[in-house]
Amino acid sequence: MGRIVLDQVSKTFGDVEVIPPLDLTIEDGEFTVFVGPSGCGKSTLLRMIAGLEDLTSGAIEIDGEDVTEVSPSKRGLAMVFQSYALYPHMTVRKNIGFPLRMEKMQQTEIDKRVETAAQSLNLMDYLDRKPGQLSGGQRQRVAIGRAIVRDPSAFLFDEPLSNLDAALRVGMRLEISEMHERMRTTMIYVTHDQVEAMTMANKIVVLQAGRIEQVGSPLDLYHKPQNVFVAGFIGSPK
Numbered sequence: 379m380g381r382i383v384l385d386q387v388s389k390t391f392g393d394v395e396v397i398p399p400l401d402l403t404i405e406d407g408e409f410t411v412f413v414g415p416s417g418c419g420k421s422t423l424l425r426m427i428a429g430l431e432d433l434t435s436g437a438i439e440i441d442g443e444d445v446t447e448v449s450p451s452k453r454g455l456a457m458v459f460q461s462y463a464l465y466p467h468m469t470v471r472k473n474i475g476f477p478l479r480m481e482k483m484q485q486t487e488i489d490k491r492v493e494t495a496a497q498s499l500n501l502m503d504y505l506d507r508k509p510g511q512l513s514g515g516q517r518q519r520v521a522i523g524r525a526i527v528r529d530p531s532a533f534l535f536d537e538p539l540s541n542l543d544a545a546l547r548v549g550m551r552l553e554i555s556e557m558h559e560r561m562r563t564t565m566i567y568v569t570h571d572q573v574e575a576m577t578m579a580n581k582i583v584v585l586q587a588g589r590i591e592q593v594g595s596p597l598d599l600y601h602k603p604q605n606v607f608v609a610g611f612i613g614s615p616k
């Protein structure tokens with residue numbers, strides 16, 4: 379499960395309409411990338427899906443249920459932020475299990491889920507370390523682990539790799555793609571990086587000034603850009 383439908387969703391801050399009403403459907407299991415220049419509204423759109431930002435108009439449906447008025451924690455989504463705020467005094471095990479302890483889940487169930495998450499993210503050997511003893515990439519994986527344990531219907535990533543150096547970024551891209559291959563859970567991934575979009579996405583949503591310029595597969599966008607903006611942004615030879 380994890381089909382997300384945006385129906386005439388818009389956002390105005392003060393008297394500035396940063397996102398005019400837009401429609402978008404994200405199919406269950408799809409890896410969708412929102413790409414566009416800085417300030418085009420990617421984070422705002424993602425935050426509205428997550429429930430962290432009110433809609434000015436429109437509605438959002440997840441798996442057939444209208445969640446427009448549903449609080450973030452009840453939407454069944456996992457948000458992985460740009461700056462991965464891990465608790466420095468807690469071990470990896472405690473960090474990953476933290477959301478479950480908040481939900482007052484039984485300790486044996488927490489342990490089981492943390493181990494499963496750690497296995498799928500290659501963190502088994504690091505469970506007793508603290509964030510300060512980990513590399514940037516490992517810390518990023520812990521942040522993702524904290525999202526996985528809640529078994530969300532979709533993952534929302536907001537430029538999760540922008541704090542990492544170039545070499546690490548390539549490795550993490552691959553890891554997130556592999557995670558999607560294994561889990562087949564819906565993922566929405568925000569980036570301003572065209573290469574990231576082209577290499578990771580099943581479906582790319584190109585945004586400019588809050589408007590959707592084109593929606594399509596990487597190949598669609600490369601071979602059939604609908605306008606000059608998309609062509610220029612994706613770096614097509616034309």
Ligand code: ADP
Pocket residue numbers: 391396414415416417418419420421422423
């Ligand atoms: P992106 O993530 O694509 O860089 P954002 O969604 O962060 O873009 O921002 C889109 C636009 O909305 C920008 O012009 C930004 O300045 C504006 N904006 C974002 N959040 C707020 C806010 N809380 N109050 C006022 N303006 C905002």
Ligand code: MG
Pocket residue numbers: 420421422
């Ligand atoms: Mg942003």
